[in-house]
Amino acid sequence: MTLRTLRQPGLWLTLGILAVIGVLAPATGSAALRETMFTQLMFIAFASSLNLMLGYTGYVSFGHIVFFGLGGYVGFYLLSAQHWPLAAAVVGGGLAAALLAMLLGLSILRLRGAYFALATIGINEAVRAFINNFEPFGGPTGMSLNFSVYKQYGGAAQALWITYYSVLALTVAVVLLSFFIKHSKAGLGLISIREDEDAAMVMGVNAPLAKTRAFVLSAIVPGMIGALFFFKNGNIEPADAFRLPLSIEMIVMVMLGGQGTVLGPMLGAATYQQLRIYLLTSPTFKELQLVFAGLSLLIIILFIPGGVVGWLRARLPRLRGVLE
Amino acid sequence: MATQLLASLVDGLLIGFVYGVAAMGLTLIWGVMRVINLAHGAIMALGMFGLYFLFTGLGLNPYLALPLVAVAGLLSGILMYTLAVQRVINAPYLSTLLATFSVNMMLIGVGTAVYSTSPYNVDFGLGSLALGPLTLPYSRLVAAGVAVGVAGALYFFLYRTAPGKAIRAVANNRSAAELMGIPSNRVLALSFGLGVMLAAVAGGLIATFFPFTILSGNAYQLNSFVISVLGGLGNPLGALIGGLILGLLEGLVSVFLPVNWTPVIEFGLFVLILLVRPSGLFGARR
Numbered sequence: 001m002t003l004r005t006l007r008q009p010g011l012w013l014t015l016g017i018l019a020v021i022g023v024l025a026p027a028t029g030s031a032a033l034r035e036t037m038f039t040q041l042m043f044i045a046f047a048s049s050l051n052l053m054l055g056y057t058g059y060v061s062f063g064h065i066v067f068f069g070l071g072g073y074v075g076f077y078l079l080s081a082q083h084w085p086l087a088a089a090v091v092g093g094g095l096a097a098a099l100l101a102m103l104l105g106l107s108i109l110r111l112r113g114a115y116f117a118l119a120t121i122g123i124n125e126a127v128r129a130f131i132n133n134f135e136p137f138g139g140p141t142g143m144s145l146n147f148s149v150y151k152q153y154g155g156a157a158q159a160l161w162i163t164y165y166s167v168l169a170l171t172v173a174v175v176l177l178s179f180f181i182k183h184s185k186a187g188l189g190l191i192s193i194r195e196d197e198d199a200a201m202v203m204g205v206n207a208p209l210a211k212t213r214a215f216v217l218s219a220i221v222p223g224m225i226g227a228l229f230f231f232k233n234g235n236i237e238p239a240d241a242f243r244l245p246l247s248i249e250m251i252v253m254v255m256l257g258g259q260g261t262v263l264g265p266m267l268g269a270a271t272y273q274q275l276r277i278y279l280l281t282s283p284t285f286k287e288l289q290l291v292f293a294g295l296s297l298l299i300i301i302l303f304i305p306g307g308v309v310g311w312l313r314a315r316l317p318r319l320r321g322v323l324e
Numbered sequence: 325m326a327t328q329l330l331a332s333l334v335d336g337l338l339i340g341f342v343y344g345v346a347a348m349g350l351t352l353i354w355g356v357m358r359v360i361n362l363a364h365g366a367i368m369a370l371g372m373f374g375l376y377f378l379f380t381g382l383g384l385n386p387y388l389a390l391p392l393v394a395v396a397g398l399l400s401g402i403l404m405y406t407l408a409v410q411r412v413i414n415a416p417y418l419s420t421l422l423a424t425f426s427v428n429m430m431l432i433g434v435g436t437a438v439y440s441t442s443p444y445n446v447d448f449g450l451g452s453l454a455l456g457p458l459t460l461p462y463s464r465l466v467a468a469g470v471a472v473g474v475a476g477a478l479y480f481f482l483y484r485t486a487p488g489k490a491i492r493a494v495a496n497n498r499s500a501a502e503l504m505g506i507p508s509n510r511v512l513a514l515s516f517g518l519g520v521m522l523a524a525v526a527g528g529l530i531a532t533f534f535p536f537t538i539l540s541g542n543a544y545q546l547n548s549f550v551i552s553v554l555g556g557l558g559n560p561l562g563a564l565i566g567g568l569i570l571g572l573l574e575g576l577v578s579v580f581l582p583v584n585w586t587p588v589i590e591f592g593l594f595v596l597i598l599l600v601r602p603s604g605l606f607g608a609r610r
Contacts, residue, residue, distance in 0.1 A: 060417075104595075114358075114557075115553070115598055119595065119598070122546050125587045129584055129588045133585060194416075251425075255422065287436070288437055298427065
């Protein structure tokens with residue numbers, strides 16, 4: 001299976017696009033471009049992670065940013081209070097997010113449909129309220145890093161590049177993961193759950209376990225990126241870590257590009273990011289960013305549920321091998 | 325301490341009636357068409373603002389303004405169904421969830437742009453009733469009374485009138501109802517309108533005693549989810565009782581813990597119910 005997967009043109013197209021996005025900043029050496037691309041890669045990683053749930057399994061997670069926030073908090077705590085090295089703290093953040101996803105998944109994913117969605121709406125508020133009251137994490141004021149931490153990594157400028165490359169690596173990893181899952185037996189199991197959960201279970205798919213596994217996988221990378229993001233940021237507080245609008249925007253990105261495809265979330269994240277930059281800088285639309293996101297989401301759901309990639313695949317059957 | 329606890333519990337109970345009405349709106353829509361209205365919180369916020377503008381703009385008595393808010397809620401619910409839900413009503417959960425969610429985003433987005441997120445309040449004091457050691461604000465007593473009236477009216481409508489019976493028929497079995505000549509699409513639109521109306525009325529009632537922002541709906545929406553699941557999704561009476569339970573619980577919690585723990589407790593309760601008894605305390609009406 002592996003060798004055949006490696007020969008798929010879709011894989012190389014996806015990786016090629018990612019490589020172009022990733023190489024731009026190091027090639028020019030521009031710090032401003034690096035920051036833009038950092039956000040861009042982060043969004044691609046978020047959207048691709050969410051797609052494992054939303055696109056493959058057909059379960060929507062409305063509060064996915066909670067994993068970014070929790071991973072950020074745990075990673076930050078390990079860095080600042082326990083003085084762990086960055087790599088270990090990032091892994092710690094990812095594991096914390098995975099653990100939360102596992103607990104939530106085991107308790108709720110054995111139920112169907114809407115219950116899970118209701119739970120994911122509440123989880124972000126609940127975790128935020130918890131952190132707000134949790135003194136070891138600094139409560140409502142959060143925590144900040146001592147500037148000397150960056151010295152171990154060759155100074156602040158160097159540390160920023162390290163976080164950039166780490167996010168690039170994580171993004172490539174999550175895109176590869178979603179490609180391989182799609183071409184694996186486990187992935188087929190997820191897709192069959194999306195299409196008809198009863199039928200999938202009759203065919204021997206252990207649906208609760210498969211759904212929980214997908215949820216855990218979709219939580220890890222956002223958690224790790226959270227740790228990196230707040231290491232770069234230097235301080236963390238609840239309002240920054242659990243930004244609910246970002247979870248919403250992730251959903252828009254996935255739906256825009258095409259849920260259930262590998263390329264879709266990437267394209268969606270890139271397109272949405274460009275639109276967002278435009279909307280935020282345009283005086284007329286600055287206030288109406290959320291309205292615009294909502295309207296585009298509604299139009300996609302009502303008229304082009306497959307997103308851009310799904311639409312292209314339906315129109316151009318010949319490109320189906322390439323547009324994964 | 326005992327007095328404080330009693331006062332807090334009575335407060336919670338009175339608000340619980342209003343929570344119950346809000347949750348009835350959510351659970352009614354779910355029961356009839358298996359759609360979770362994720363714009364529920366935004367609609368509640370609009371109910372609050374509707375009441376506020378009728379009161380400060382037109383100088384209307386808040387309790388006279390409430391029926392207007394209800395009518396506006398009914399109409400906007402029907403409109404929302406027609407524009408956003410109807411087309412995906414037979415699609416998987418994902419589509420209806422995302423469709424109502426996108427309406428939520430638009431409402432909140434416009435609301436934030438127009439009213440910002442600063443707090444408003446309806447400055448209409450009714451005084452309070454001194455009852456032994458307790459002081460009960462009349463506004464809460466009236467709100468609880470209105471909530472009971474609304475719940476009763478909903479039951480009368482569903483069980484004693486032709487359109488209400490049609491709603492129950494469609495909830496039971498949509499295709500069979502269609503074969504009996506019930507225009508299911510219109511009935512679905514009406515049910516959605518009613519659900520949105522209940523949310524708007526609950527929002528209006530809350531505005532008579534609490535200050536609010538355009539984002540307040542979010543907290544009440546979480547609240548309604550917990551109540552609906554507690555009472556059994558799809559069971560309006562269960563929602564009312566669930567509202568009372570949650571109201572009492574909030575009253576109890578506020579005595580022992582800071583208020584900002586409430587979302588944590590509510591969410592914990594939500595997960596616990598789903599773990600132990602996913603059909604809710606009173607079972608879902610199938």
